[in-house]
Amino acid sequence: MITRYSEAKLPTPNGEFRLVVYRTGEEAGVAGSAVGTGPEEHVAMVLGDVTGPAILTRVHSSCFTGEVLGSQRCDCRAQLDAALERIGQEGRGVLVYLVQEGRGIGLGNKIRAYQLQDAGADTVDANLALGFDADLRSYDLAAGILRDLGVTSVRLMTNNPQKIAGLERAGVVVDTQESHWVDATEHSESYLATKKSKLGHIA
Ligand SMILES: [Zn+2]
Numbered sequence: 001m002i003t004r005y006s007e008a009k010l011p012t013p014n015g016e017f018r019l020v021v022y023r024t025g026e027e028a029g030v031a032g033s034a035v036g037t038g039p040e041e042h043v044a045m046v047l048g049d050v051t052g053p054a055i056l057t058r059v060h061s062s063c064f065t066g067e068v069l070g071s072q073r074c075d076c077r078a079q080l081d082a083a084l085e086r087i088g089q090e091g092r093g094v095l096v097y098l099v100q101e102g103r104g105i106g107l108g109n110k111i112r113a114y115q116l117q118d119a120g121a122d123t124v125d126a127n128l129a130l131g132f133d134a135d136l137r138s139y140d141l142a143a144g145i146l147r148d149l150g151v152t153s154v155r156l157m158t159n160n161p162q163k164i165a166g167l168e169r170a171g172v173v174v175d176t177q178e179s180h181w182v183d184a185t186e187h188s189e190s191y192l193a194t195k196k197s198k199l200g201h202i203a
Helices: 064-068 076-090 107-118 123-129 136-149 161-169 189-197
Strands: 003-012 015-027 039-047 055-061 093-098 154-157 174-178
Touching (some): 015 076, 039 136, 055 136, 064 076, 064 107, 076 093, 076 154, 093 136, 136 161, 154 161, 161 174
Parallel strands (some): 055 154, 154 174
Antiparallel strands (some): 003 015, 015 039, 039 093
């Protein structure tokens, strides 16, 4: 379903990672990512020897608005930075980075959901449009990548119980959950509160 395509060293402020690119053999499609419509590609940022159990791991979906443009409507960039920093401190770990905008609904639909929120729409409905429903395919892809890297169990950096359940259903052994809250900005406060109250994220 997903195969290793290429890899190279990637020096970063958090250490010299290995960037491994995977391909699914499918076209990404217009909703697949913010940045292209070529073959669907996902990546793993690997630091140190990650074969074996209890590997510090983050499974992260790309966010063009947050990570590239600096949007403060969400905490994606801060979560990404925090995960890479923590892996760097430990000297060992994996960040699986799924290249899919708005959890697979595409950039246009994600901004449409923001537009609904700006117009005062019910945040739950807008969040549903943002693709908060469990994305089974993403978990399968992440599980395939972790298997390929030789990771046999993970310490997962997340606050999202649905992500743990989804990964476990996809065959990933989750040893422990590592709490992964980052500070809210004034713009992301209500978004984070919704994550806690409506979507079961735990502190
Ligand atoms: Zn985001």
